Amino acid sequence: xxxxxxxxxxxxxxxxxxxxxxxxxxxxxxxxxxxxxxxxxxxxxxxxxxxxxxxxxxxxxxxxxxxxxxxxxxxxxxxxxxxxxxxxxxxxxxxxxxxxxxxxxxxxxxxxxxxxxxxxxxxxxxxxxxxxxxxxxxxxxxxxxxxxxxxxxxxxxxxxxxxxxxxxxxxxxxxxxxxxxxxxxxxxxxxxxxxxxxxxxxxxxxxxxxxxxxxxxxxxxxxxxxxxxxxxxxxxxxxxxxxxxxxxxxxxxxxxxxxxxxxxxxxxxxxxxxxxxxxxxxxxxxxxxxxxxxxxxxxxxxxxxxxxxxxxxxxxxxxxxxxxxxxxxxxxxxxxxxxxxxxxxxxxxxxxxxxxxxxxxxxxxxxxxxxxxxxxxxxxxxxxxxxxxxxxxxxxxxxxxxxxxxxxxxxxxxxxxxxxxxxxxxxxxxxxxxxxx
Amino acid sequence: xxxxxxxxxxxxxxxxxxxxxxxxxxxxxxxxxxxxxxxxxxxxxxxxxxxxxxxxxxxxxxxxxxxxxxxxxxxxxxxxxxxxxxxxxxxxxxxxxxxxxxxxxxxxxxxxxxxxxxxxxxxxxxxxxxxxxxxxxxxxxxxxxxxxxxxxxxxxxxxxxxxxxxxxxxxxxxxxxxxxxxxxxxxxxxxxxxxxxxxxxxxxxxxxxxxxxxxxxxxxxxxxxxxxxxxxxxxxxxxxxxxxxxxxxxxxxxxxxxxxxxxxxxxxxxxxxxxxx
Ligand SMILES: Nc1ncnc2c1ncn2[C@@H]1O[C@H](COP(=O)(O)OP(=O)(O)OP(=O)(O)O)[C@@H](O)[C@H]1O
Ligand SMILES: [Mg+2]
Numbered sequence: 001x002x003x004x005x006x007x008x009x010x011x012x013x014x015x016x017x018x019x020x021x022x023x024x025x026x027x028x029x030x031x032x033x034x035x036x037x038x039x040x041x042x043x044x045x046x047x048x049x050x051x052x053x054x055x056x057x058x059x060x061x062x063x064x065x066x067x068x069x070x071x072x073x074x075x076x077x078x079x080x081x082x083x084x085x086x087x088x089x090x091x092x093x094x095x096x097x098x099x100x101x102x103x104x105x106x107x108x109x110x111x112x113x114x115x116x117x118x119x120x121x122x123x124x125x126x127x128x129x130x131x132x133x134x135x136x137x138x139x140x141x142x143x144x145x146x147x148x149x150x151x152x153x154x155x156x157x158x159x160x161x162x163x164x165x166x167x168x169x170x171x172x173x174x175x176x177x178x179x180x181x182x183x184x185x186x187x188x189x190x191x192x193x194x195x196x197x198x199x200x201x202x203x204x205x206x207x208x209x210x211x212x213x214x215x216x217x218x219x220x221x222x223x224x225x226x227x228x229x230x231x232x233x234x235x236x237x238x239x240x241x242x243x244x245x246x247x248x249x250x251x252x253x254x255x256x257x258x259x260x261x262x263x264x265x266x267x268x269x270x271x272x273x274x275x276x277x278x279x280x281x282x283x284x285x286x287x288x289x290x291x292x293x294x295x296x297x298x299x300x301x302x303x304x305x306x307x308x309x310x311x312x313x314x315x316x317x318x319x320x321x322x323x324x325x326x327x328x329x330x331x332x333x334x335x336x337x338x339x340x341x342x343x344x345x346x347x348x349x350x351x352x353x354x355x356x357x358x359x360x361x362x363x364x365x366x367x368x369x370x371x372x373x374x375x376x377x378x379x380x381x382x383x384x385x386x387x388x389x390x391x392x393x394x395x396x397x398x399x400x401x402x403x404x405x406x407x408x409x410x411x412x413x414x415x416x417x418x419x420x421x422x423x424x425x426x427x428x429x430x431x432x433x434x435x436x437x
Numbered sequence: 438x439x440x441x442x443x444x445x446x447x448x449x450x451x452x453x454x455x456x457x458x459x460x461x462x463x464x465x466x467x468x469x470x471x472x473x474x475x476x477x478x479x480x481x482x483x484x485x486x487x488x489x490x491x492x493x494x495x496x497x498x499x500x501x502x503x504x505x506x507x508x509x510x511x512x513x514x515x516x517x518x519x520x521x522x523x524x525x526x527x528x529x530x531x532x533x534x535x536x537x538x539x540x541x542x543x544x545x546x547x548x549x550x551x552x553x554x555x556x557x558x559x560x561x562x563x564x565x566x567x568x569x570x571x572x573x574x575x576x577x578x579x580x581x582x583x584x585x586x587x588x589x590x591x592x593x594x595x596x597x598x599x600x601x602x603x604x605x606x607x608x609x610x611x612x613x614x615x616x617x618x619x620x621x622x623x624x625x626x627x628x629x630x631x632x633x634x635x636x637x638x639x640x641x642x643x644x645x646x647x648x649x650x651x652x653x654x655x656x657x658x659x660x661x662x663x664x665x666x667x668x669x670x671x672x673x674x675x676x677x678x679x680x681x682x683x684x685x686x687x688x689x690x691x692x693x694x695x696x697x698x699x700x701x702x703x704x705x706x707x708x709x710x711x712x713x714x
Contacts, residue, residue: 294584296572298563301553302553302564310536311536317536
C-alpha cells in the first residue's frame with residue numbers, strides 16, 4: 001500500500017509539473033502546444049545521458065531544462081510570428097520527430113533497448129533519523145501551506161452564506177455523499193462477487209452494472225433537485241462536505257508519504273524520488289504563482305486575450321510569447337528528468353503523443369490559466385488511474401486491453417461532459433466564459 | 438455643442454491669433470508623407486499626407502471607407518505601407534515594430550474599442566504603464582521591492598485616470614462587463630496611462646450617447662491642455678468642430694483638403710465628397 005501511494009504521489013507530482021508548463025503556455029499565454037512531450041523527451045534524455053557520463057544530477061537536470069528551453073526558442077522563432085495554428089502543427093510534428101530520432105539514433109539513445117542503470121536522485125543516500133525528520137518537516141511545511149491556501153479559498157467561497165444555513169445543509173450533504181458512496185461501493189461489491197463466481201454471463205454482468213448505475217444516477221439527480229430547492233445553502237454545504245472529505249483523504253495520503261520517509265531505507269530510490277518530486281513541484285508552483293501575479297504575467301494574460309492590444313500598449317509580444325514557450329518547455333524538461341527517474345529505464349515508447357494528451361486533459365480539467373487547477377487536475381487524473389486500475393478490473397467484465405480502451409473512452413466522455421456542464425474547468429471562473437470581447 | 442472654441446493653451450493663443458489660417462510656429466510632431474497601401478490591387482490609401490502639430494488636436498475626416506482607419510494602421514505600423522514615410526518626433530519610424538512605436542510615445546486606439554475583457558479594469562490600466570521593473574522576468578526575482586513600489590504608484594495614477602473618466606467604481610470589475618461607451622472611455626484612459634506624446638483616437642464618439650460624447654470631449658480638451666497631442670478620426674462634425682485646431686480630409690484614400698474646421702466644412706470639394714456620391 002505504502003509503495004503504491006508513493007508511486008501515485010510521484011506520478012501526480014510529475015504530471016502536475018508537466019501540466020504547469022503547458023498551463024503557462026496555453027492557459028496564461030494562449031499558445032497552442034500539441035507537442036508538449038517534445039520538451040519532456042529532451043529533458044529526460046539529456047539528463048539521463050549526461051548523468052551517465054558522470055555529470056552531477058542537478059547540473060544534468062538544469063542542462064536538460066536548458067535544452068528543452070532551447071527547443072522552445074527554435075520552435076518559437078520558426079512559428080510565433082505566423083498565425084497561431086502554425087505553432088500547434090509544428091509542435092505536433094516536432095514531438096513525433098524527436099521520438100523517432102530517439103528510436104532510430106541507437107548510438108545515442110540505444111533505441112528500443114532503452115537506457116538503463118542511470119543514476120537516480122538520493123538513491124544511495126541513507127539518511128539519519130534527524131535528516132528524515134527534517135525531510136518530513138519539509139513535506140509537512142509544503143502540505144501545510146497547500147492546506148492554508150485551500151482553506152482560505154474555501155472560506156471565500158462560503159463567505160456570504162449565513163452559518164445557520166450552512167450548519168443545516170452540511171449534515172444533509174454529508175448524508176447524501178455518504179449514502180451515494182455506500183451505494184456505489186455496494187454495487188461494486190456485488191459486481192465483484194458476480195464476476196469472481198462466474199454466476200452469470202458477461203453480458204448479464206454488464207447489463208446489471210449499467211442498470212444499477214443508471215438507477216443510482218437518476219435517483220440522485222432527482223434527489224438533488226428536491227433537496228436543493230428546500231435547503232438554501234445546499235450547494236455550499238455540498239461544497240464544504242466534499243472539500244472536507246477530500247482534505248481528509250489528502251491528509252491520509254500525506255500521512256502515508258511521511259511514514260514512507262520514516263521508513264526511508266525500505267525503498268530509498270522511490271522514497272527519495274518522492275521527496276525530490278514533491279519539493280520540485282512546490283518550488284515550481286510557487287515560482288509560477290509569483291510570476292503570473294507580476295507585471296510579467298499580466299503581459300502574458302494580455303497576449304492571451306488580444307495581442308494587438310498588448311502591441312498597441314508597447315509590449316514586445318513576440319518576445320513574451322517566446323519567454324512563455326521557453327519557460328514552459330524548461331519546466332516540461334524538468335518533468336522529463338523526474339519521469340526518467342521514476343521509470344528507471346527510458347524507452348522512446350514512453351514519449352508517445354498520449355503523454356501530451358494527458359497533460360491537456362489535466363490542464364483542461366482543472367481550468368486553464370489556473371495553477372491550482374492544474375494541481376487538482378493532476379490529482380484527479382491519477383486518482384482516476386488508480387481507481388480504474390485496481391477496482392474496475394475486478395468489477396467490469398472486460399479483459400485487460402479492452403479495459404485500457406474503456407478507461408480512455410471514459411476520459412473522453414468525462415471531458416465531453418465537462419465541456420457541456422463546466423466548460424471553464426473545475427476551478428475556472430464561470431464569469432470569464434460569458435464575457436464577450 | 439458647436440460653440441466658439443475656448444480652449445487651447447495660452448501660448449498657442451498668443452502666438453497664433455484665432456481664426457488665422459497661417460501656419461502656426463508650433464513644430465510638427467507627426468508627419469506622414471505620401472503613404473500608400475494596396476489591398477489586393479485596390480489602392481486603399483493613395484499618397485496620403487498628414488501633419489500633426491505638437492500640442493494640437495488634429496481631426497481626420499472622410500466618408501465611410503475613405504481609408505482613415507487604414508491610415509491609422511499605417512501610422513502605427515500595424516499594417517506596413519507599400520510606400521511613403523512617417524516621421525514622429527523628428528525621426529522616421531516606419532522601420533519600427535508597432536510596440537516600439539508605442540514605446541516612443543505614439544499610441545493608437547481602435548475603432549471598435551478593444552479591452553482585455555477577462556482582466557479587471559484596473560489590470561487593463563496597469564498593463565499600459567511603461568518601463569515597469571516587474572515586466573522583466575529576472576526582475577520579478579531580483580527586484581521584487583522596486584516592482585511593488587512602482588505597482589503602487591501606477592495603481593494610484595490609474596485610479597486618478599479612472600476617476601476622471603467616471604470608471605472608478607468599476608475598477609475591480611472585469612473589463613468585459615463594461616458597456617460600449619465605457620469601453621471607449623477605458624481605452625482612452627488606458628492610452629493616457631502610457632504617458633505618450635500623441636494619441637490616435639479612432640471615432641471616440643461612435644456609438645456613445647450624447648451626454649457621454651460631451652464628457653469625452655471635455656476630457657480630451659482637458660488632457661490637451663495638460664500637454665497631450667491628439668489625432669482624432671470622427672464622423673460627428675459637432676465633435677470635430679468643438680475639438681479640432683486643424684482638420685485633414687481624406688476621400689478614396691487621397692488627401693482632399695485640410696484647414697480649420699470652418700474652412701473645411703465649407704469647402705465645395707468636401708461637400709461634394711460627402712454628399713455627391
Ligand atoms: N485588411 C483589409 N483587406 C482588404 N481591404 C481592406 C482591409 N482593410 C480595409 N480595407 C478596405 O479599405 C477601405 C478603407 O477602409 P477603412 O477601414 O480604412 O475606412 P475608414 O475610412 O476607416 O471607414 P469608416 O469611416 O467606415 O471607419 C475599405 O474599402 C475597406 O474595405
Ligand atoms: Mg474607420
